[in-house]
Amino acid sequence: MSSTISYKRFIQDILGYSVSNIIVAIVGIVVVPILTNIFSVEQYGFISLFSSAGLFFSEIASLGLTSAYIRYYNELDDDTEKMLRVRCIVIPLGIILLISSIIIFTKTNYVGVLLLGDNNKLVIIFMLLFAYSQYIRIFINIYYRMRMDITKYTIFQIVYVIFAKCSVIFAVFFVVNNITIAICSTVFSLLLSGFLVIHRLVECKGAKLVNEKKHVFVEMYKYALMSWPSTIIPYANIYITQAVISASLGKYVLGIYSSLSLFSVILTTFRSGFTSYWSSFFYKYYKTEKSKIQNVHDVIMFCSVMFMAMLVIFKDILYLFIGKDFYEGKKIFALVVVNSLLLFDAETTAYGYNIAKKPYIHAIISTVTLLINIVGVYMCGKYDGLFGIGLATAFSGIVYFVLSTYFGQKYYKTVKSYTRTIIACSFICLIALSNYYINNFFTLTMIVGILITFTVIVYRRIIIKILNICFKCKK
Numbered sequence: 001m002s003s004t005i006s007y008k009r010f011i012q013d014i015l016g017y018s019v020s021n022i023i024v025a026i027v028g029i030v031v032v033p034i035l036t037n038i039f040s041v042e043q044y045g046f047i048s049l050f051s052s053a054g055l056f057f058s059e060i061a062s063l064g065l066t067s068a069y070i071r072y073y074n075e076l077d078d079d080t081e082k083m084l085r086v087r088c089i090v091i092p093l094g095i096i097l098l099i100s101s102i103i104i105f106t107k108t109n110y111v112g113v114l115l116l117g118d119n120n121k122l123v124i125i126f127m128l129l130f131a132y133s134q135y136i137r138i139f140i141n142i143y144y145r146m147r148m149d150i151t152k153y154t155i156f157q158i159v160y161v162i163f164a165k166c167s168v169i170f171a172v173f174f175v176v177n178n179i180t181i182a183i184c185s186t187v188f189s190l191l192l193s194g195f196l197v198i199h200r201l202v203e204c205k206g207a208k209l210v211n212e213k214k215h216v217f218v219e220m221y222k223y224a225l226m227s228w229p230s231t232i233i234p235y236a237n238i239y240i241t242q243a244v245i246s247a248s249l250g251k252y253v254l255g256i257y258s259s260l261s262l263f264s265v266i267l268t269t270f271r272s273g274f275t276s277y278w279s280s281f282f283y284k285y286y287k288t289e290k291s292k293i294q295n296v297h298d299v300i301m302f303c304s305v306m307f308m309a310m311l312v313i314f315k316d317i318l319y320l321f322i323g324k325d326f327y328e329g330k331k332i333f334a335l336v337v338v339n340s341l342l343l344f345d346a347e348t349t350a351y352g353y354n355i356a357k358k359p360y361i362h363a364i365i366s367t368v369t370l371l372i373n374i375v376g377v378y379m380c381g382k383y384d385g386l387f388g389i390g391l392a393t394a395f396s397g398i399v400y401f402v403l404s405t406y407f408g409q410k411y412y413k414t415v416k417s418y419t420r421t422i423i424a425c426s427f428i429c430l431i432a433l434s435n436y437y438i439n440n441f442f443t444l445t446m447i448v449g450i451l452i453t454f455t456v457i458v459y460r461r462i463i464i465k466i467l468n469i470c471f472k473c474k475k
Contacts, residue, residue: 027161032259033168036323038172041255044326047181048258049242050127052187053115056232056239057099057131057391058138061092064228066142067359068220070279074144080216081414088139089197096132100125118178126182133189140196144459146299152321164189183458227359231368234343237373237396243376245389253381257389259326260333263321274300275347281402282351286412297348297414300465302423302459304341308428310447311337312435328386334432335390339397341428349421352412368398370384389438394432401425423458427451 035044065088073081103124116123144153173183178375246254278296283363286293312334319330353361374390384391405415415421431448438444456463 009228013216030049031166033321033323036259036326040381041259041325042251045179045242045246045251045253045255049184049239049246049254050123050130050178050182050185050241052242053127053132054134056235057096058092058127058135059232059322061095061099061131062138062228062231063095064224064226064231065091066139067227067231068224070140070146071141071223071283071354072220073280074284076216080350083138083198084217085143085218089136089200092130093134093197096128097119099158101126102431103141108468116248117176117251120179122264123178123182126179126186129190130182132184133164133193134425135270136193136196137189140200143200143275148280159275160189164192172303174449215469217364219310223357223359227354227362228431229363230359230366233363233370237366237370239371240374241377241393244374245381248378249381249385251388253386256326256329256386257336259322259328260336275344278347279351286289286351286355290413293348293414294416295462295465298416298459298462300345301421304345305424305427305431305455306339306452308334308341308431309452312431312448315447316441332386332390334435335387335394338394338428338432339400342397342401345370345425346401346404346408348410348415349401352408352410352414356411358411365403365407367402369396369402372396373386385422390436394429398429399419422432424455427455 034046039047065084069084069088072084076084103121116127118124140156141153144150146154167188168181168185174180242254242258245257282293315330315333319327350362353359373392373396376395377389380388380392382388405421409415431451434444434447437446437448
């Protein structure tokens with residue numbers, strides 16, 4: 001197995017994984033305008049809360065097994081990998097069934113009211129089934145990603161997203177309420193997940209775990225449990241934030257806040273295509289490709305500034321596709337994007353403590369960020385509504401990036417110039433604040449243009465290097 005990889009191959013692999021994500025983004029960009037035009041703001045808020053709750057519980061059920069699968073995949077023989085795969089599928093299913101049983105046989109409806117603001121137990125059961133389908137989606141994505149099987153990864157992503165994301169639209173053909181939304185959101189995802197589970201388990205038939213390998217599973221379980229909080233917390237952050245907004249300010253404000261997912265979808269196009277390949281690449285080549293990894297960090301930071309700038313400049317065009325009832329989010333969308341953007345950027349700075357097998361660091365950082373975000377959203381939201389929520393969301397993203405970068409760099413240095421990175425982060429935040437405070441389009445465009453110019457100057461060597469690599473790839 002080669003210990004190095006060319007820039008041409010690296011770019012080709014990232015683009016290969018990005019094909020499905022581009023289609024996912026197109027579907028998302030189409031679906032969000034449809035949903036914001038056919039559902040009320042309050043109904044859209046519930047759809048978002050249901051989805052985020054499902055993802056949150058999917059990570060609770062995972063017990064961190066997906067993180068262990070990624071970390072140890074390249075170190076396992078075929079039979080051991082299959083045995084780990086079986087456990088990754090079966091254990092979360094058992095946990096989901098256990099939670100569902102407890103809810104069914106509990107007399108009180110308080111759990112439903114607490115989780116989704118609905119006292120119908122059936123809504124909660126469908127949310128848990130949706131959670132398992134989401135877990136399987138995540139695991140199958142990881143499975144194909146670790147095998148470097150771009151074709152199957154792409155086909156799976158496209159099929160799942162086109163049908164699963166659009167299935168909620170069928171709720172409009174019935175009486176639109178929480179239960180019809182829950183059923184339509186879940187049924188197709190569950191059927192597809194069931195088929196994939198059976199297929200993956202059949203592949204593992206006959207695999208045996210020899211006694212000499214049992215200690216490997218003990219080590220993997222320890223790693224899984226240590227990394228488990230860090231996988232839960234990002235989803236907890238999204239879900240609890242939405243739950244707090246819903247409980248304190250109502251589903252109308254939650255609907256406005258959730259409508260900003262259109263911009264997250266655009267960002268996810270780049271982020272998913274990159275991270276789908278990046279994690280497996282990083283763990284495979286971190287010993288031999290340090291310089292390439294450092295260059296990738298600079299490229300990502302430069303592109304982040306450009307991405308934020310383009311979003312702000314062309315926001316009016318983007319908002320033409322969103323229902324008019326959701327226009328209140330136009331001034332704060334950039335603040336919310338700051339959070340998502342810096343989480344993306346942290347992918348290139350924070351892997352050091354995973355290499356050192358200290359995932360608890362990430363768990364601590366994520367917990368601190370979670371608490372800051374929840375308290376900030378509640379207090380700032382009460383004080384200044386949507387703008388307060390936007391500020392709190394952006395600030396928590398900044399804290400996450402700073403802490404992840406500080407501790408990640410202690411164990412593996414991916415940042416060549418801290419000055420460049422600080423400037424890029426500062427410009428991202430300045431552009432977001434300018435979008436809120438400056439109403440005149442020409443003034444806003446001029447300020448953003450100045451920041452773009454300074455960014456190009458700071459990253460000029462990186463830009464030249466990118467251009468040289470692109471020219472070489474064409475030859």
